Amino acid sequence: MAIDQLLDACSAIEPDGKEAILRDVRAYRLARVQEQLLKHEVPAVLLYDPVNIRYATDTSNMQVWAGRNPARYIVVFANGHIVAWEFHSSEHVWDGLNLDVELRSAISWTFFNAGQEAERRAEAWGADIVDVFRKHAPGERLLAVDRLDPYGAAYLHKHGIALRDGQVLMETARLIKSSGELVLIGESLRTCEMGVDRMRRELRPGMTENDLWAHLHYENIRHGGEWIETRLLASGDRTNPWMHECSSRVLRDGDLLAFDTDMVGPNGYCSDISRTWVVGDGRPTDEQRKLYEYAYSQVHFNMDLLRPGMTFREFSEKAWKIPDEFIKNRYCCLAHGIGMVDEYPSIAHQIDWESSGYDGRFEVGMTMCVESYIGAEGGSQGVKLEQQVVLTENGCVSLTDCSFETDWL
Template identity: 30%
Template sequence: MKAGFNGVDFEDNINFTRLHAERLERAKKYLKESGFGALLCYDFDNIRYITGTHVGEWNRNKMNRHCLLIDGVEQPILFDPACPSKRQRVSWINPENIMPAVGSMRGSIPAEVGMVEQEVAEIVSYLKKYGAEGRTLGIDIVDIPLYQALEKAGISIGDGQAPMVEARMIKTEDEIELLKCSAAMVDAAYWDVAKHLRPGATENEMEALIQHQLFKWGAESVEFVNCISGQRGNPHSHTTSNRMIRPGELVYFDVGNVYNGYHTCYYRTFSCGRPTKAQEEAYAKALKWIRDGISVIKPGNTTADVAKMWPSAQELGFNDEKEAFLLQFAHGIGLGLWEKPAISRLFSLDHPFEFKPGMTFAIETWCPSEDGSGSARIEEEIVVTKTGHEVITKFPSDEIVSCGFPGCMFP
């Protein structure tokens, strides 16, 4: 990480003006290649990618906020519930391109009010204004009433998610720096976990510790913290409980930090006390699988090369690859938690995808301990470089971090 968390006047840092411009240009490029006349985006991450704006997680699932990117038009049109504020505080979009957003609020506003019809009329008016009304409109996600109203207005609708997935797959220099900043915050949070993990601590208490530290350091949001202890680790429960951690147990964490929109997905495994031989053996397997997978990540190789390094679902004790889907897995990461490329034995062996510089993703493995005391879980975040790859998650993963007792790494 070469950038600081705050801009300074004496050296280069994250350049947000460049970030806005480069993301918008990539969105325009893939819009043009799609053949659509415009993209209508309701997905918050796509809106942010195109417009460089955000309004808070409270609004994410209301389906009112949206943006319209029209082929050949310089600036996007943003529809935002904080429209008056955006007009004052967003200098990179003309005020006349920032409009209020109400919509139906997921049906909470009565249909007879006609908010959906008003929304469609606004969209159609911009398409007509810029000569795009006769071309297909790409939409990423949509409410059914809005979809039906657009069809009724004679608008041909296509899959707008596809070009945005492609646009966001290769990250810019500033996006990679933001991902590194976000990961650095979790690096530090895991140090605090190691100092506080002990018998009597509860899973939700440890989650609260991580949340507190991340917000203190400037997290925009914490999408999730999963703390999984003891027998809850096999099978993986994928959620935190109020269970109390006991001596001799493995505990693993997954942290979804969000810094300036950019996510982490970052597992580490700890032991309450010194790990048993069975726990160390499970960890060694998970570590080998993830490092073998990472070793083949470079431009020209494919996702199949990684998937070949992992055990089958049956070897892990599951019926099929769908059951094991999230346990030996990789997924793109950026403004979204899951982006392209994805890697799994479920599909990657038969449908390989080539690695290219600028791709960023999280890669994760899991292995249960034969003594029934828990499971090992490891995850690293990767940037594909011109010559290979870079691991940007820095909290040590060479061995289980032991905590809470004399003789442990963190007594």
């Protein structure tokens, strides 16, 4: 399907069509995990990260809570068989999925769940894992793991299982999006755009940052979205430096207002765009317009530059040059992958390359966020912009129609 057809399809999904898309996406994602297992010559991967579990199985159970309470986990084998240890009385989250899955009851050894019995519980957990591994991968020793607490790692090592990094396997699997995934990402973005539009309509002096931020959450939840990863909304002098989370500060006429959606919407896909507005009906000041024009130029120059086949280092070297006065407060990366959440890769600025850069190559089907923050060191305001794109054979294409303030330029 051509990219323009995909973008059209993103705008409205009929229920019957949605089910067909979900079936295709589930099969594609599981096959991507199997492909990585075979490529790395690892027979299975143990997953605790709820986003990785969602990617491999499309099951979701208290995602934010499960992210810090390791209470459900799965093992995916290279042949596609899945053993899932589900949280107490939650087997129903697997209903309706056409998966080769064996369900068991999860064992948790966190202090919250196990107290002083943590080590004993970890041994019961480990015996279960070893039993499953020996049954479905006889004679094998390697097991990939995305995250694991010390007691568990020690038990598996003691019983002859060598652990490998499962994050590299899963991040690589998640890298290339199918056409069906792009449709689901589009549905999340349409929800995000409705939230942003609602914020724009409701924005007025006298309300608080928290009041305004609630409108994005409202639209996300009522359209079947899930959570918002951050609270990055700031106004006035809180826009510089970036990374102030929203507060009870009252918006004042003429303030700059900047935000980053970081919204995990319908189907578990993230919508990650940033915009900056001015509060009230007046025109922005010359200083505000100058900051905005720099940020707009950075995002769009780098979007025009970005294309498949280019290496991460080449992109970093050729990217828009940030004026000296804004270098200190630069955003943490030039661009980053996006899917269910922020994903590999994260592209370092050239000035940061030696300390945090790594190379790779952009490919067709990658979805990325192109970033900018412009705010002078010691300045009183700043502008945050970010655009979500997909890489096609001819370059990158925006996945959102959420408008920029082009009349400020």
